[in-house]
Amino acid sequence: MNQIARLAGKESFILTRIELFNWGGFHGLHQAAIHQEGTAVIGPTGSGKTTLVDALMTLLCANPRYNLASTGGHESDRDLISYVRGVSGPGDGGEGQSHIARPGKTVTGIAATLEREGQQVRLGALLWFDSTSSSAADLKKLWMFSDNPTQTLDHWLNIWHDGGARSLKQMEKETTGIWIWLNNKKQYLARLRDFFEVGENAFTLLNRAAGLKQLNSIDEIFRELVLDDHSAFDRATEVANSFDGLTEIHQELETARKQQQSLQPVALSWDKYQKQEQQLADRKALESLLPIWFAQQASQLWREKVSHIEVELGESQTREEQIQSQLELQKKVVTDCLQRYLQVGGANIDELNERIKDWQKTLGSRETLAHQYQQLTRNLGLPPDLSQPQLEANQHEAEARCEQFADDIKLKQEEVYQKGVLSHRMTEELRERETERAEIARRPDSNLPAHYQAFRSELAEALNVDESELPFVAELIQVKPEEAQWRGAIERAVGSNRLRILVAPESAQEALRWVNQRNNRLHVRLLEVKLPHSPARFFDDGFTRKLLWKDHPWREAVKALLVENDRHCVDSPEQLRDTPHAMTVQGLMSGKQRFYDKHDQKRLDEDWLTGFDNRDRLNFLAKEIAALQEQVKTANAAFEFAKGEVGVLQNQAISFQKIQQIDYDSIDVPGAKSQLDALRERLENLIRPDSDASVAKANLMRLKRLNLNSISSSEPPIKSLMGWIQNSPQPGQQNVRPSKLRKKVCRMKSESCARHIFLWWLWFNCLTFAIWNVNMSGEFNKKLRVLKVNCID
Template sequence: MTEAFEVSGAELDSSSAKSSENSVEPDAFLLRELQVFNWGPFGGFHRAEFDPRGSAIVGPTGSGKTTLIDALMTLIVHQPKYNLASTGGHESDRDLMSYIRGVAGAGNEAGGNEHVARRGKTTTGLCATFAAAREALHVAVLFWINSSSTAAADRKEVWLIARTAQAVGSPLNEWLATHKEAGEKGLRQVANEQENLRTFKTRKACQAELRRFFDVGENAFALLNRAAGLKQLNSIDEIFRRLVLDDQAKFDDAARVAAEFDSLADIHAELERARQQQKSLQPIATEQQKYAVLQAQRQQAQRLEQLLPRWFAQQKAALWAQREHELEQALVTVQREIQQLRQQQAERQAKERLAYKQFQQLGGANIELVQKQLDSLTAQRRRCQTDVQQYQQLCHALALDEALNQAVFDANLRQVEAMQADRTGKLRAAEQQWFELGGKRVPLQSRHQELKQEIAAVEARPDSNIPHPFQQFRAALARQLEVDATELPYLAELVEVKADQTDWRGAVERAIGGHRLRLLVPARHLRVALRWVNDRNNRLHVRLLEAEPDAGEARFMEDGFTRKLNFKRHALIQPAKAFLAGIDLHCVADSAALQQVDHGLTRQGTMSGKRGRFDKHDQHALDQGWLTGFDNRDQLRSLRAEFEGCSNELATLDQAVAGKKAEVDTLRKESSFLERFAQWEFDNIDLPTIESAMREVQAELAALSAPDSDLDRQRQRWQQLEAEVEGLGKQIGAQESARGEVNADLKRAKTARAEAVQLGGSALDAESSELVNDHRAKAATVTLDSVDTLERQEIGAIRTELGRLQDRLDDKGKTLVRLMGLAQKVDTGALAEVGTELDDVPKYLERLALLTQEALPEKQQRFQTYLNQSSDQGVTQLLTAVSNEVSVIEERIEELNQTLRRVEFQPGRYLRLQPRKVVHDGLKKLQSAQRHLRAAALKDDGGEAQYAALRNVVELLRDASERRRTVGALALLDPRYRLEFSVALMRREDDYVIETRTGSQGGSGGEKEIIASYILTASLSYALCPSGATRPLFGTVVLDEAFSKSSQAVAGRIVAALREFGLHPLFVTPNKEMRLLRDHTHSAIVVHRLDQQSSLASMSWERLEAEARARVRATPSTEAR
């Protein structure tokens, strides 16, 4: 070797090597051999043998010592970190492909590939042999690349594990030869033939089997990898959480518990649906009971309606029978009285005739004649007085003389005839004028109403000046096209004259003209719109414009009126602009300029066409009829002005009509007076002549009827007897009338009784009588005078009650139908096909009974069972498992502390690992939720409180499982984060805590190294020791660049600690640390590098010592290095 490995004879005293067989567990598997083929700088096949009593890999810096350790880590670690000794055990600066290719210097970015030892097709093999007292385990991998690629995707691999009785032989050579001859298939065939050989396609599968064999967790070998070159610990928490403690996080279990709760939630939702279904059906049962009560009441009322007419008829029959008897008795009495009065009358009549005869004989005939004449004149005077009163009223009304003589009367008649001719002409003229005024009012009133309606319609559309009929037309078309009316704008609605161009407003309105009422219709709707417009009488001038929303940009004249417009934001504004561009006009200052421009427009509204044609449409004022604009202010202003004018005109016309009507009424009244006056005759009003005749007759009668004469006394006697006869006749007449009335009453009574008997029919049965009597318990007593009234009232009341009951039944029926509809919406399964008529109510009640008696109890029981037995237990088991795992960690660390106590850290001092529980806010919240859950489980509410509490717990777990990288989630479900770790330096004599550290920071390099070594030793023991065991099965640990900063005494304590924990160190160190290793190893693997190639040799310290002595004898002047 060019670079000699030199030691002095003094340094290689064989007596200093200590045996360590007794410190190694006989069942522990130790690394006995490592074989590499084409691995990094080790080209070809190399084999390193390790003494079970202790070995070290030594060699100069850069010789390839760590490369051998990286080969071992490649075999046992899932994601190995390479060359950690040079990086302090934290980051890897090499990769697998660099080792396979033999790249000299990882990370070389040179453009060439001179530093690559194996550039083309290549194969790499690694094999580690671990041996115990009676068994050996070989772990190997073959990598091959069939091209010059350096991409990991082009790398192929096969992993092997073999178990043998002894750690002998070189299986890697055999496997390489088999692979070379038969490839991967050949290896698998050999594995099939050998019982103790297995092949694996992936590193993951192989190392899973390796971990199973050594009964370690996933972190164990990763920690071994990191510990190989770790010189200090920044955080004990990080080491324990990420590398020492296995990942026992329950995130997946929490997700499973959450999923189980989702099943419970489904069950609860199903239960809640059933409850909602029951809740929706219960009102139906309640309303159905009310409906049945109302039906019974209605049935009773209907029965009473049938019974009461019969009952009242029977009551009437009895009452009329009684009345008939009374009338028969009254008739007998009346007839007797009539007979007596007739007898008296006959006697008085005989006396009266005798007295009258005597009166006549004394001169009474003349008095009677004069008296008759006086009576006639008296009646004639009364009629004449009435006529005179009316005559004089007419004369007063007509301003005529009221005197009662023939001459005045004749003069008045002649004057009336003249007045009649004059009044007739005036009346006809006044009526004609009245009719003409009324004819003018009708259209004016109609226009007034139209304006009022238009103003209301325009106010309802504040964003448009379009007249109401056109708005109605658009609304109808929009309904036909099934679009919103705003999608069919009129052209006038899309533009407005700019505020600084208002003096051009009237001219622009005229320029656009009738096109303002052109309706823009999207092209996709035009065919339907045209057919609809064509097939109906629209009663308007309809203008349509096919509008394409994606019409191109319009080009306006630089001086056109379109430049004076603002355009509304609308989907059809581009086609509107394009249309306006087509009718644009040049705006000129005056008529002189207009004469020189075709298609021009003045501010006053005059327009020019081609070749000297000019137009000015002055049918309306320039400031009237404006339609453009984004609001309705102009139209409202115009309509209100017209409405005000129309209102004023209508008021004036109403006043004129009223005046003319009053004139017509007066003339008609006067004409009526004149017609009546012309019908009078003077004899009808000659009151003086009649009064004169009456005075003469009265004088004659007085002379004939002188008092105290025989004639006067005889007259008085005769008149007295005449009066008595007349009185008896009146009495007889009265009695006969009474008899007739009694006969009529009797006849009516008999007829009424017969009718009542017929209506009443047979007597009511006991049940019916009881029903009627109960109904009439508080009613008035029936009499003949009140029976009909009571019957009408009571039957009317029953019918009113029937109507009220029917209304209530109808309302209840509607309520039941509505409730059935609601229930059907809630229960979309069983009731989906059931109707919602009143006949369907029993089916809903059956469904309610089924839910109440069977479905709900069953679902409640299922929910309660699942709640108690599944989800609750799942949560409890999950959280208990986390807590138990924390306890296991604490117990195992306590076991480590027992071992650490037996190892001296410093004289009289030892180290103690101190796990301390961490209670995160999220954990507090979870624990609070757990307590609430336990309390809720005791409530007797069908599990609802427990379910709600459990849901709260599960939501916390679900949230943690979904956000598993957050501190709060880790504190809940990862036992490693329930604890924080530190190390305490303890005084042995009294277990006093001298200091506590969370890492190896602070102090000298040696102090950092020894603290890191002790903590890593305990950590490795924890990670490599199977659960329940006191010693690990995998006994070899690697210490790369061990004791680089430690004294020999400290190194001895570290090695003692390793041995105490049952670990077998493999030291990797430069030549300068060789003195320290002699006390703790029996052999060395010497690594040497020449140029880009490395080689190794396994030697005992005795052989190394002999070679050293020989070297010293051969070159006595050579200084030991």
């Protein structure tokens, strides 16, 4: 609170408001109120905090260093041009510019308001370019200081727009409490220092302090910005150097203390290291003896197990030979029974079963196709009966309908094409209008169509002049607001002269040569400027009296042009009849006696081109775009509807074509049912229980079941052997079940095969144990190495 009271004292000016217009990323007028107790400027990166501070520094410093708060207070990566143009990098037009917000003619305004006990002062600046240049030499600067409360940034901008810097200088002469300097910042800053009673480095120090994020050299700041007397600098340097020796001594003491603390854990870990070393030697000795002992024990156990398995293998082989003999005998009996079954009619039964299955599939297929055919005929309004005569009648009707549909589809497709062309043309016209609106918005000082302005830009480039030196007549005149009801009639009266470009005499020959040698794709109208010797004299009641004339060097030439087409403004057709060269507010015009015209090819409120800005053109384009959007929507809907109609007709034509392609045999369900019933009746006669074929089939099935039972009785010995293999314990508490070994045992035919398999089994178990032992030894060695590292550290 004491600091606030001190800052708000009788001798201190407090910043209360900052105003910006087209400054950096701030487009248009922005105002920031500053509270007397302090205001925090916060926001994400790129939100404009530093941009706001740099505006204030521009008003206070001779050579402000911009963007210091963002770069840490060491360097300036922006300049005044970049803030006026609204670019992200420097405003020199180089490759560093990623985006230019205001590339053409533009003006920037900044102002700061300071107050002290009711007294108010305002600092301001207007910066502008009259062309597309980004050179510092082309930047115009106007510096202002005012203690008159009525003088505001908004007021200065309005005066500048009306008459430029000349009007502002005139205001300075006519108004008290304001001082203006054109392109002379030195005198402006001298006025500020005298008024605020500060030294030359005060505002520069403020600029540096506003951008500080870290202090790399406070000596540099005080030497450059605070201290004026340099006589004590050498003595201060000697005193500062005397502290360097103390710093080195303190660092050596700290290093010794850290070394003592780091050696203390070594003594504590040495005993633990020796114990771990002894345990490691014991484990290595055990590691060398353990595989030999395990191999001896495993060899003895496996020899005993192999002997037991060899006995069981011999018994299993004997049993297998007996079962094989029985199997061969039973196969012979089964063959005899099969021959008997076939002789008494078994072959016919199998054949009938196969034919019945085939006809069942055929019946299912025909029922599916018949259902689809009947559904199709109902949808098309045809009789759905499943008979060959009705199918032929439907196919004849389908052929006639297909011919009719072909003609209808052709007509509809032509209609779809026409509507598609209409929709495309309207869409293209809408896109052109939207493109023109974007181009017009980029040129706020003209109300002309975009393609005329583009032609003017090409001509200016060819003549190497600024576009402002090639104005259209329409850009230099504007109907007075109080005469707005005459706007449409005046536009018609001026006529094509609105699109006439004024060319300086020294550029006329080159302009004619350039226009003559190219296809310009529009009606080009040029006027070589020749200023009249005397002012133009308009009719007292002529439409030229209702115009405002833009402040331009060639304004008198435009007046001389329009005075030739001036018309009397009358209130009624009766007055028009008696007045040559007159016109009414509705657009009716008279020429010489007995000649009258009214150009109603367009509405009176359309195609307005005059004016000092682009508002009328933008409003006209907005209305046209809205109307075209509705037309495009309607045309697209009609196009989609026509496409849908074509799709419906094509689907119906395809359905009739399917009717033509149907074969009666594919939907003959009654015929398939009768054939299936006949086959089933023949099968029933053959498979009656008292028939010879049924008795022979029963004997055949009984013998097959007997053979299967005999083969199954030989499996228990082999299953016992496989159970032992699957349940064998393995090293490391793991149950290994090798599927390859199980298959080999089931197929083995001799004693040598059995020995081979079980020797492989023994080797597998020994290898598994060795791998387990190596893994355990590796883990122990790893722990010991970690302990050694800890002791060394």
